[in-house]
Amino acid sequence: MKNRNEQRDAPAAPRAAGEAGLSPVTDEQSGTRQRVVRSIRDHGPSTAAELADRLGLTQAAVRRHLDALAADGLVEPGEKRVRGSRGRGRPAKAFALTDCGRDAFDQAYDELAVEALRWIERAAGGGEPGAAAVLAFARARAAGQAEQYRALLEGVAPGERVAALAEALSTQGFAAAAHAVKAPAGEQLCQHHCPVAHAAARYPQLCDAETEVFSALLGSHVQRLATIAHGADVCTTFVPRAAPGGTDGGTAPRSTAAQPAAQTVGTAGAQKTTATARIAGRNPA
Known part of the structure; x- marks a missing residue:
């Protein structure tokens, strides 16, 4: 349906400060959050550890971005799906794109x-x-x-x-x-x-x-x-x-x-x- 990958690859531009109650972000933060969203799109629901490994960031930094993206309604946490037998301990929290998060790529x-x-x-x-x-x-x-x-x-x-x-x-x-x-x-x-x-x-x-x-x-x-x-x-x-x-x-x-x-x-x-x-x-x- 869509072969214009260049137009589809980047999420919609960040909303202005104060719009829908969002806090202002720097260009660097916005760029990193776009990388986080794109990584989830390309690899499916991901934990903070997986994202940190892919993007070369600390888990603490990734969690801050995930919290902000969740507050904006672009991602949502869920239980990590495990192939095969599950080990001990609480399952890691995996973040998936919401419909709004997917809309940021698909646009109109x-x-x-x-x-x-x-x-x-x-x-x-x-x-x-x-x-x-x-x-x-x-x-x-x-x-x-x-x-x-x-x-x-x-x-x-x-x-x-x-x-x-x-x-x-x-x-x-x-x-x-x-x-x-x-x-x-x-x-x-x-x-x-x-x-x-x-x-x-x-x-x-x-x-x-x-x-x-x-x-x-x-x-x-x-x-x-x-x-x-x-x-x-x-x-x-x-x-x-x-x-x-x-x-x-x-x-x-x-x-x-x-x-x-x-x-x-x-x-x-x-x-x-x-x-x-x-x-x-x-x-x-």
Whole structure:
């Protein structure tokens, strides 16, 4: 949806002193806080220790900035999620971006996307035909993005394909990473930022089409576990490990996700089928 990374990379300018009760900050403080926010966007919910290590700051300094960002409503604390068994002691507090924090990056682009999708929906007549038209658009958009990702996946070993897709997604502003999981065996593709989260909250067809593309690119059934659009901190997709001798993990097939939608949204029967399409394994959240 957005390829203007330069315009999206920096949060909105700090509010003036006295606005909404905020205390004035120096340019240096503002710059550091932007680095903190950007680090959370790129890596997901983070503790003060993790941020300090990434940014080369003391934990005390990071905590001061986190307190200020929390007071401004840009970040919020929560319990640190631990992969595997949890050790003793109280879990570390992890800070995640709030909707306002994400808005600082997305600015008005999501509003434009929602308005465009609403126009498509209404122009098609609303109801099931409108939903079908939005899904057709989402599939066409996702297929176009898949062509960009496919170039980075060609020739990649099956066991490294999820990581390669995460890298490709990151070039488009999704701040993605791949994590191995033991039970069930496979990998989780995590997107720590979603440039179209607000649009996807209103039109889940965007998430559906993206999930279809992930499955096609990886040559495997995938399961969407959570999305930022529906309140999670991270968009998480589970990719099962291919069974020995199985078909998963072969050469990434060419996606045709957009073609059925584009070809069938013209008859009443096809509209109903397309509008009610569901992704196998999709989390309905």
